[in-house]
Amino acid sequence: MNEQQTQTFHVEGMHCASCVFMIEETLPGHEGVVTTKVNLAACTATISGDLPEDRALLAERLSTLVADKGYRLSIEKTKAEKNYRDFLIAIPAAATAIIFFLLLQQFGLVNLVTTSSVSYGTAVLIGLIASVSTCLAVVGGLVLSLSANAAKASSNWRSQAMFHVGRLGGFFLLGGVIGSAGKLFELGLTGSAVLSIAVALVMLILGLNLLDTFPSLKSLQPKLPSVFARRTVQASTSPHALAPLLVGIGTFFLPCGFTQSMQVYTLTTGSFLTGGLTMLSFALGTLPVLALLSFGAFEISHKPWKGTFFKASGIVVIVLALFNLWNALHILSII
DSSP: OOOOEEEEEEEESOOSHHHHHHHHHHSTTSTTEEEEEEETTTTEEEEEESOOSOHHHHHHHHHHHHGGGTOEEESSOOOOOOOTTHHHHHHHHHHHHHHHHHHHHHTTSOOOOOSSOOOHHHHHHHHHHHHTTHHHHHHHHHHHHHHHHHHHHTOHHHHHHHHHHHHHHHHHHHHHHHHHHHHHHTOHHHHHHHHHHHHHHHHHHHHHHHHTOOGGGGGGSOOOOOHHHHHHHHHTTOOOTTHHHHHHHHGGGSOOHHHHHHHHHHHTTOOHHHHHHHHHHHHHHHHHHHHHHHTTOOOOTTOTTHHHHHHHHHHHHHHHHHHHHHHHHHHTTOO
16 A cells, blocks of 8 residues: 655635635545645645656646636646736626615615614625625535436436525524524624624625735635535435435535625524524525526636626625624724
8 A cells, every 4th residue: 555645736716715615525535635635825735645646647637626616726836817907897897786786775675784784685685696606616516416416317406496495494494593592692782783893804805805816815714613514515415315405404504704694694683583584585695596507507617707707796795894894883883
């Protein structure tokens, strides 16, 4: 038996904790890889196992495993190209979206995120943004895995329907549990404001990372224990009839910063119904993109306009975060 070797590769295409999770879950077991440790700040993947001597060939083979998620491994660091020209389209696109959002607010359909209320329309909007960024990296991979398994069993639409039903139902029930837990803590106005500041800061970091302009901020993203997330990923390859339903419920625990920020907010509601409906609204926002992905009708990771799209989404998220931060600080009489 050959002695285990350790090699480090540079990884292109990472922008959040979800990317770390997906790469660490995908590579082990392939090409002799036993363990994988990804460093988000350095954009590197350190792998150990019975590895071939040809590092370039290994990097190429491993890249094929994660290419559909938008990542690429290389033996030499590629100088990041900061395409600031993307902002020429991203800024007006984001401004248009924000103006549209403000118009909806005037009609009472949505409200900017505040310490007292996150309207269900706002939760849907945040879910929509999440579905084309962090959720697409993690949940999208699970959807594709379920689709592949279902295709073998000729039951694609049933498994996908079960997945989405499980996701929507799971987000409502588990969101309700978090909302009820918040009531037990009796957070009060000050506690709610402090949590809202935390939500705003998490969203601000997520938005800045989507701009792909400040790489040092990647290491600041909060991470939760991934034990449930790993079980969810493992279940996505199970042939059991109920696996898609359980995977849908399990996506509540995946390392998506947007999901986690909404979960923190849900604590402030102190209500099972409000907490459940808030998380359900967020899940509904992710539904269109994930549903299209279920049947192969949506793919963004290799599109030439990916950078512009992410930057526009990042700007919208930053604006929402700043509104939330301003309102929270105002309630605390800091500004």
